[in-house]
Amino acid sequence: MDWEVLENQVYLYDGTFDGLLTIAFDCYVTQSIPRKIVPELKYETNLLESTTLIATDEVKAKRIWNGLYEKVSYQVLSDCYYAFLSCQTQKEMVILKYIINSFLIGPKISNMLSVDYVVEVIKLRKNVLHEAHRLKGLVRLQELENNLWYSSIHPDNHVIENIGQFLMKRFPTQNMILHDKNRNLAFLYHANFRDNYQLVNLPHHIVLPDFSAQEIQFQTLWKTFFHTIAIKQRTNPRLQMQYMPKKYWKDLIEKH
Amino acid sequence: MNIISIGYIHAKTIPGCSQELIDKLGVLVDRMSVNIELPSQNSLQLLAPEKSKETIVKPMSYIANQLSATAQRLLPRKKQWYFTPTASSVIHQTKNRNFVPAGQTTQLIVGATPETDLKIIQLSENLYQKFHLKRVYYSAYISVNEDSLLPTLEKPSLLRENRIYQADWLLRFYGFRADELLNEQNPNFNTLLDPKCDWAIRHLENFPVEVNSADYATLLRVPGIGVVSAKRILRARGNCHLQFEHLKKLGVVLKRARYFITCDGKYADSISHFDQGFISENLLYLERKLLPTPSYVQTSLFDELEPTKLDKIKCLTGNF
Known part of the structure; x- marks a missing residue:
């Protein structure tokens, strides 16, 4: 050229x-x-x-x-x-x-x-x-009181659309909000409108409904599972951080 | 209709499982495994007397036969979203599903019994060839309870497990045979070098490999060049004559590979001579940095010694 x-x-x-x-x-x-x-x-x-x-x-x-x-x-x-x-x-x-x-x-x-x-x-x-591939395994959808599933993510790249499309095919019956907190973007999906979704800008502060009662139970179960399934002799923090880097930990239930 | 989607189900069958159950389960799950647990009949008798070779091999070969039988009439490999298992939908679903679409696997414990690495990878090679397993999983033995039959170990031998996995990959993706990697004289893997480097050093007659003309199979045998790198080299080669700086751009890791390749007949700059001593010395030096907590440090000509402040002063003043 x-x-x-x-x-x-x-x-x-x-x-x-x-x-x-x-x-x-x-x-x-x-x-x-x-x-x-x-x-x-x-x-x-x-x-x-x-x-x-x-x-x-x-x-x-x-x-x-x-x-x-x-x-x-x-x-x-x-x-x-x-x-x-x-x-x-x-x-x-x-x-x-x-x-x-x-x-x-x-x-x-x-x-x-x-x-x-x-x-x-x-x-x-x-x-x-x-990054999209990794986050597909790390998104933790949490059930809110009004039959809504919410998850926040902190990706470096603009991958929210890619992840959202994956999740809506994976869980087509669940109404969900995927929230990219680094960009204040949200991916919205409603089960009544299959194959449709919306990307919207969110204000800095949003007020979410509380977790459903079941959700808190499941979070405790998941944490217990995470700790009991671990084999003490084989802990390998470096390998773990390769699969789930520290920058994503703030959105992971099992890491709190 | 309430549609839910299920991701992936991996079922484990027990030895001696009946064929009807395998048939029924096979259309519901994605992957099935029959765990071998221990690599020989003797070891099984010792530690898991309720299992025998026959009861393990029988369901395994049955699954393999079923898989090859259904391979003729395979459905398109599309992601399938399933329905909730109500009576009618299960029938609907099983009609439209392949038998164990993600294939079968197995698992065995390494280090609980005295088998050599050679035995283990020969077993894996057989399983891959005869039963077309997708994978064999190896897990280093961890002592949970004490028994006179069981070895007592402080830590699981993760390095050995790692070496066996490396060899397993060489069997499946790199076109190696078990008897090339190990033999009766050397029945266990070198703890200091990975199996591919180890093989390459023992077979320097196959090297150096010319990157611009070697075929895929030959490139794959170069330590440090994997499936991805080899394919990239083939892709890039059609458009230009590759030099070492091109390889770096392609993302080929030259740390190990540079001792075994030439670009347009030239070695990499740092390679002063091509012989076994020089290459193994350098590779060992590389590997030592990667190995977990070395118990001793062997001094080498290639260690970089930083001059101390005192040395510098001596140099300047001339007082040695």
């Missing part, structure tokens, strides 16, 4: 995947790429940089999405999407390079594991999916 690199140019976008795809479209049209891409709200003004706000355009985003899916491959599209969910701050530029080059090179780009931006995108994707 020998496109013009716009020195000191920073593109701002609204922080959505569609927004990034819109930027990719514009770059493709102008055959130039910026120095940096930053979500509008996170940008700190810098005298040396000039900024351009790219408004999200669903039509443009859709064209890049379809283009990736039909002309390149599903693999590349999903690489980009999962990499985008990462919490890493410089993810935008590598994903942009990956998208643009995938149109020039084709589906075999996902095998070019010696190229920096490809390696970086695949690392981001792996990190996101790994």
Whole structure:
């Protein structure tokens, strides 16, 4: 790719995947790429940089999405999407390079594991999916008084949607709220509306109903189980922390 | 209808279990196991006289036969969400389910009886080949009660368990045979080196391996290169000529592998010579750092000795 690199140019976008795809479209049209891409709200003004706000355009985003899916491959599209969910701050530029080059090179780009931006995108994707995978085993849904199941999580990456979709298929009869406390996001699912869910922003402080009487009983049972099932001679805290890192402990009932 | 979904059920059958029960259970559960408990008939007689080889092998081979019989008419391997077991739904459910879809496994205790590692992995190899087990689980013996028949151990031999698991993986995913890893002269695993390194050092004639041309099976035999790394190397190789820095980017861990590979005919920078002494010295040094609490420290040329303050002063003043 020998496109013009716009020195000191920073593109701002609204922080959505569609927004990034819109930027990719514009770059493709102008055959130039910026120095940096930053979500509008996170940008700190810098005298040396000039900024351009790219408004999200669903039509443009859709064209890049379809283009990736039909002309390149599903693999590349999903690489980009999962990499985008990462919490890493410089993810935008590598994903942009990956998208643009995938149109020039084709589906075999996902095998070019010696190229920096490809390696970086695949690392981001792996990190996101790994965290989602771990949390799928660590979410502890707790029953509240009004027949509602609640669980809070503290993930690094934006994995709440992935986990929520897994849980609603796993427990289709349970109304649930999955609460990402790091982002104040909630995943809502109601058993009457199968296959539907909502992602909403929550205020900082929410008041939850109390636990149901049964719930407290089960929590005690679960803690007792956790301690009695352990074989004293085989305790291996390092291994345990590999499977359930300390940063997730505050949401685990058995660790309180 | 009240739909609930069940995740995964693993059933354990007891020796001598009847075939009808296995048939019925098999369509309800995901995985089934018949535990061997001890690796030989003698040991069974000693510690678990109510079990015998026949009563264990019979249900195991029955499950294996059932599995291969149903393999012809397998249903699509889709996640199945089940119904609550009311009478009608159970029939509905069993009609639509494969027999033991997640296969069968077994478990045995290591260290309670005097079998060698060779015996144990030969047994596992047989089980994998004959009965197509998904896994054999090994657990280091822990003394719960005292008896003249039982060994007294302070701590379970977790290192031995670990070595056997490493070998088990080599059997299942790396194309090794039990008799390649151990033989009558060396019936137990090296405690200082993992089985793959141990094998590689004894078979240096197969190395070094050229990363850019070796096939999958050969790459898998390089210590430090696993299934994931080997597949990545194959994927990346189509697009460029691999060098050591590429391997690092791919996520191939070179800690062990660098002693056994070449990129475009060149060794890694730190490899001064390719011989058994040099490689085993270095690998032992690596492994020693990983092993739990070494009881002694063997001095080596490769230990990094930090000069003390006194040494530095001596160097500057010249007073030795």
